[in-house]
Amino acid sequence: QVQLVQSGPEVKKPGASVKVSCKASGYTFTSYGISWVRQAPGQGLEWMGWISAYNGNTNYVQKLQGRVTMTTDTSTSTAYMELRSLRSDDTAVYYCVRDARAVAGTFFDYWGQGTLVTVSS
Amino acid sequence: DIQMTQSPSSLSASVGDRVTITCQASQDISNYLTWYQQKPGKAPKLLIYDASNLETGVPSRFSGSGSGTDFTFTISSLQPEDIATYYCQQYDNLPPTFGQGTRLEIK
Numbered sequence: 282q283v284q285l286v287q288s289g290p291e292v293k294k295p296g297a298s299v300k301v302s303c304k305a306s307g308y309t310f311t312s313y314g315i316s317w318v319r320q321a322p323g324q325g326l327e328w329m330g331w332i333s334a335y336n337g338n339t340n341y342v343q344k345l346q347g348r349v350t351m352t353t354d355t356s357t358s359t360a361y362m363e364l365r366s367l368r369s370d371d372t373a374v375y376y377c378v379r380d381a382r383a384v385a386g387t388f389f390d391y392w393g394q395g396t397l398v399t400v401s402s
Numbered sequence: 403d404i405q406m407t408q409s410p411s412s413l414s415a416s417v418g419d420r421v422t423i424t425c426q427a428s429q430d431i432s433n434y435l436t437w438y439q440q441k442p443g444k445a446p447k448l449l450i451y452d453a454s455n456l457e458t459g460v461p462s463r464f465s466g467s468g469s470g471t472d473f474t475f476t477i478s479s480l481q482p483e484d485i486a487t488y489y490c491q492q493y494d495n496l497p498p499t500f501g502q503g504t505r506l507e508i509k
Contacts, residue, residue, distance in 0.1 A: 316498075326438075326446065326489060326500040342497045376445055386498040388436040388491060390457070392445035 283307040285377050285393035292399045293367050300363040301396045303377030310358035311335045314380040316389060317351065317362045319373040329375075331385040332360065340385040367400045374398075404428050404492050408501035414509045421477040423504045425468075425490035433469045434494035440503075441486045449488075450475065482508060 330341035332351040378389035405428035433453040438446035450466040490501040
């Protein structure tokens with residue numbers, strides 16, 4: 282069965298960086314893209330960007346351009362999301378999700394369990 | 403970015419009731435719309451894609467309809483396990499965007 286297993290919770294100070302991992306199993310990793318979606322406490326869902334696990338192409342939401350980097354390691358079927366220059370409003374649960382179709386940012390048929398990133402001084 | 407407006411923002415209904423949630427897009431998105439269910443403390447779950455296609459394994463009491471800018475999500479007979487927040491999401495244009503959510507409670 283398809284599973285996306287994410288790394289554990291993180292607490293960071295403002296200005297620091299965080300890198301969240303997402304290990305995929307149960308399907309051919311390079312056949313699908315991975316998006317990252319975040320959810321601030323008590324708030325809605327926000328798409329952050331997408332990476333093709335086939336060729337590493339990326340597409341980031343404009344507001345995070347320059348602060349976010351998404352990568353994959355096909356040898357371990359793992360996706361990574363790094364967010365730099367953290368601010369308090371980056372406090373959120375971060376989800377890795379599998380894109381159901383072969384292009385960037387479609388809809389998401391499998392979700393990781395989420396990783397809480399807390400930014401606090 | 404395409405704005406997605408859900409209504410109502412919260413809803414209270416009784417077990418067995420028919421429940422309807424609407425989602426309006428700020429521009430034509432054809433049928434590129436999904437619905438997710440999120441239970442407290444859990445990740446969202448895909449219920450419906452392409453506006454009206456039921457994801458495998460999802461109970462048939464859930465359905466979706468619509469195209470263009472106006473969409474509807476229906477639970478034909480509300481069950482206690484349906485208590486959750488429901489989100490619509492468009493994927494016609496990047497970035498994909500979500501509605502603000504509808505919190506569903508049991509009366």
